[in-house]
Amino acid sequence: MLKVEHLTKDFGHGRGIFDVNFEINKGEVLGFLGPNGAGKSTTIRHLMGFTKPGQGKVEINGFDCTNKPQEVMKYVGYLPGEVALPDDMTGGQFIKMMKAMRHIKDDRYLNHLIELFDLDYQGSMKKMSLGEKRKLAVVVAFMADPEILILDEPTSGLDPVMQEKFIEFMVEEKRRGKTILLSSHIFPEVEATCDRINIIKEGRIVAEVDAADLKNERQKNFQLGFTNPSNLAQAMSVFDNKKIVQPLVLEVTVAKERISDFFKQLADLKVIAINERRFNLEKYFLDFYRSDKVFEEI
Numbered sequence: 001m002l003k004v005e006h007l008t009k010d011f012g013h014g015r016g017i018f019d020v021n022f023e024i025n026k027g028e029v030l031g032f033l034g035p036n037g038a039g040k041s042t043t044i045r046h047l048m049g050f051t052k053p054g055q056g057k058v059e060i061n062g063f064d065c066t067n068k069p070q071e072v073m074k075y076v077g078y079l080p081g082e083v084a085l086p087d088d089m090t091g092g093q094f095i096k097m098m099k100a101m102r103h104i105k106d107d108r109y110l111n112h113l114i115e116l117f118d119l120d121y122q123g124s125m126k127k128m129s130l131g132e133k134r135k136l137a138v139v140v141a142f143m144a145d146p147e148i149l150i151l152d153e154p155t156s157g158l159d160p161v162m163q164e165k166f167i168e169f170m171v172e173e174k175r176r177g178k179t180i181l182l183s184s185h186i187f188p189e190v191e192a193t194c195d196r197i198n199i200i201k202e203g204r205i206v207a208e209v210d211a212a213d214l215k216n217e218r219q220k221n222f223q224l225g226f227t228n229p230s231n232l233a234q235a236m237s238v239f240d241n242k243k244i245v246q247p248l249v250l251e252v253t254v255a256k257e258r259i260s261d262f263f264k265q266l267a268d269l270k271v272i273a274i275n276e277r278r279f280n281l282e283k284y285f286l287d288f289y290r291s292d293k294v295f296e297e298i
């Protein structure tokens with residue numbers, strides 16, 4: 001439904017995006033994570049047809065985003081990272097103007113969003129708080145009930161209650177079959193909604209994480225502690241997928257269907273401690289951009 005192929009935009013001095021590739025299938029939610037300046041907004045701006053690729057192409061629903069932005073807009077609700085709303089209007093006037101521009105006749109979804117986000121749209125936008133403006137932008141971006149949502153840091157500027165509401169909204173939209181690209185720094189938001197996560201660093205996609213790995217659905221990692229090297233060596237000979245992570249600690253990866261065999265094997269070993277090491281997206285991400293290390297498959 002959404003395709004980014006070999007997308008490159010070189011701003012010079014190593015800045016920009018380089019050979020970015022990904023696809024989002026219908027009904028899928030893709031998280032887009034990366035530190036400041038990594039290239040998330042630049043990628044999204046190409047999808048919205050705001051800027052032309054140096055190389056490569058971007059497509060939504062089979063339409064080229066660069067040459068057919070009007071076609072693309074019919075399917076997409078876009079929430080930019082920074083919203084600039086006109087100061088000389090009330091929220092209500094702005095909603096009315098945007099409804100007319102998008103030829104929206106049916107107010108049911110609009111009213112649902114106004115209620116969900118508890119939006120007070122009566123006053124002048126000049127006097128609205130940052131959070132109120134953000135809520136207004138959310139409601140306007142999605143009032144046409146689009147099939148595809150492109151969200152650039154959607155909850156920045158929202159208070160924790162509204163952030164929760166927004167997560168609920170995304171979970172509900174996902175349930176309704178929407179296709180979503182979510183650029184975000186908020187890990188609970190990403191973990192609650194995404195099927196896959198792409199991590200971008202210095203303009204390049206450097207890791208792809210599957211939600212099943214996030215939830216430890218396919219396999220589990222256990223750390224086993226031993227009192228001496230010979231006990232550790234004995235365990236080393238029993239397990240296939242293992243690595244020593246501390247002097248007397250062995251980490252073993254066990255496929256979900258082999259968990260009960262694993263516990264039977266433990267009975268014959270002199271293990272003094274056992275810990276499940278759960279996959280943690282935040283830690284994975286932070287480790288990753290604090291260091292220059294190249295990430296292993298998880």
Ligand SMILES: Nc1ncnc2c1ncn2[C@@H]1O[C@H](COP(=O)(O)OP(=O)(O)OP(=O)(O)O)[C@@H](O)[C@H]1O
Nearest residue numbers: 011015016034035036037038039040041042043081
């Ligand atoms: N029009 C431009 N001209 C020159 N450099 C640009 C331009 N737009 C973006 N850049 C640079 O390209 C890189 C990627 O920027 P981008 O805004 O896409 O990052 P981002 O991942 O969205 O970051 P943030 O999380 O801070 O919003 C940065 O180094 C930025 O300075």
